[in-house]
Amino acid sequence: xxxxTQDVRKMIKFLKIIxxxxxxxPKILMSxxxxxYLLNKAIEEFNNKNYESAYKSLxxxxxxxxxxxxxxxxxxxxxxxxxxxxYKIAYDKILYSSQKLFKxxxxxxxxxxxxxxxxxxxxIGTDIDESKAYMWSFIAYKTSENIHLTxxxxxxxxxxxxxxxxxxxxxxxxxxxxxxD
Numbered sequence: 001x002x003x004x005t006q007d008v009r010k011m012i013k014f015l016k017i018i019x020x021x022x023x024x025x026p027k028i029l030m031s032x033x034x035x036x037y038l039l040n041k042a043i044e045e046f047n048n049k050n051y052e053s054a055y056k057s058l059x060x061x062x063x064x065x066x067x068x069x070x071x072x073x074x075x076x077x078x079x080x081x082x083x084x085x086x087y088k089i090a091y092d093k094i095l096y097s098s099q100k101l102f103k104x105x106x107x108x109x110x111x112x113x114x115x116x117x118x119x120x121x122x123x124i125g126t127d128i129d130e131s132k133a134y135m136w137s138f139i140a141y142k143t144s145e146n147i148h149l150t151x152x153x154x155x156x157x158x159x160x161x162x163x164x165x166x167x168x169x170x171x172x173x174x175x176x177x178x179x180x181d
Contacts, residue, residue: 037070046072062093067104071097071112078115078124079107091116091125098136102178106143109178113140120156130158135171142175 007015009022055076061069074093077086100115101109113136119125134155141152156164 025043039066042069042072046076049081051076055082065100067097068098068108070094071101071108074112074115076126078119087119087125089125091119094119098139099174099178100181103181110140110143113137113143117155130155131163131167134159134164135174138168138171139175139178142172 038057039061042054042061045051045054045057054072057071058073058076070093074090074097076082076083077093078090079085094112094116096120098109098112101112117133117136117140120129120136122128134152136153137155159167
């Protein structure tokens with residue numbers, strides 16, 4: 001005769017799962033909260049021009065894929081804020097944040113996209129590429145159409161009308177992917 005029924009076994013298994021979730025979830029929540037705290041502290045240090053402290057925090061946060069941390073690090077490498085300028089690293093960080101910031105901070109996303117456009121236009125950390133410079137400026141313009149229109153128009157002067165059409169189509173596809181992610 002079986003002392004423990006099938007229903008009791010299912011109940012015990014269910015209780016084990018619930019117990020495991022209850023034990024793990026506070027650690028996950030605390031970890032997420034700590035990450036947010038560290039990012040806020042790093043932003044505060046960055047804004048107060050305490051770049052050494054900001055750099056330490058941001059280099060710990062950025063590998064998790066946080067686009068704000070990557071953008072701020074990109075700015076530090078681009079402008080040499082508390083560290084030696086490294087345009088290649090700046091380019092990589094700003095390219096990443098240009099694609100990922102939209103859902104986190106729209107104004108920083110636009111700033112990142114315009115910075116990236118300028119990097120392409122002037123060959124900073126990458127090769128000069130007028131098409132990509134225009135495309136990223138166009139993406140920023142479409143994100144907030146009143147911002148950077150003059151800059152976008154200045155880039156148009158060196159690109160053919162046909163290329164502009166193709167670049168804008170490519171930019172719209174990329175923008176849709178950025179918004180979707």
